[in-house]
Amino acid sequence: MRVTDSDRAPGGVRLSVVLPAFGEATVIGDTLAALRAGLAGVAPGDALELIVVDDGSGDATVEAARAAGADQVIALGRNRGKGAAVRAGMLAAVGDAVVFTDADLQYPPDRIVSVLACLEGETGAVVARRGRSGEIPLRRFGTFAVSRLARALVLNGVAAGEELGADTQCGLKAFRRDVARDVFSRCRVDRFGFDVEVLLLLSLREVSVAVVVVEATSASRRSSVRVLRDGAAILRDLLRIRRWLRRGDYSTVAPDG
Secondary structure (H helix, E strand, O other): OEEOOOOOOOOOOOEEEEEEEOOOOOOHHHHHHHHHHHOOOOOOHHHEEEEEEEOOOOOOHHHHHHHOOOOEEEEOOOOOOHHHHHHHHHHHOOOOEEEEEOOOOOOOHHHHHHHHOOOOOOOOEEEEEEOOOOOOHHHHHHHHHHHHHHHHHHHOOOOOHHHHHHHOOOOEEEEEHHHHHHHHOOOOOOOOOHHHHHHHHHHHOOOOEEEEEEOOOOOOOOOHHHHHHHHHHHHHHHHHHHHHHHOOHHHHOOOOO
């Protein structure tokens, strides 16, 4: 992993937004500008930190993110997967609250604000769940199937597993910084199944979690064929997570280990 921009000092940063990116050179500038403008009410100026993590893109995503004023640009060097990109960004973030969301901004700033509004008191994390308006049937089926598998294979035996497993793959989640550091330092999954691992660790670490329904602005740009391919990869990850859980790996993993 290579950090192409120096880390910012943590003082005064209220919110960090982590954007995992792969081949997003044409949109990342607009995304960063929209987040700066849309989040000014909750984190104005230097109180907002925008982190772009490039997952081995073959285009100019890194250069475009730097030119657009990202506070940190982290280049993984090779394609490792969305989970690896999110993990790198979450562990580099210095904000009091840390959010990760998709670089194509399916969840625009007002959705992020609504999620952050629930991150108060004893709540350590907020998990968004997608509404169903405008969702194409195949993607709706994919969401349902993955969530059912996650509950059956991984989350069924943990506290709040049914609630947390309602929409495991929603790409909008928020954390207090201490919770983000604790959870993501223990994560092991590099690709799409990482969301389920995060939900599992939140439960195992007994973090108070709120679930909020949000509407995405559009369907994913991935084709239906990719949806099916991703589903197979997620199933492999779920089986790995279940194996690690059953042999007690998550109870022995230490943040510095």
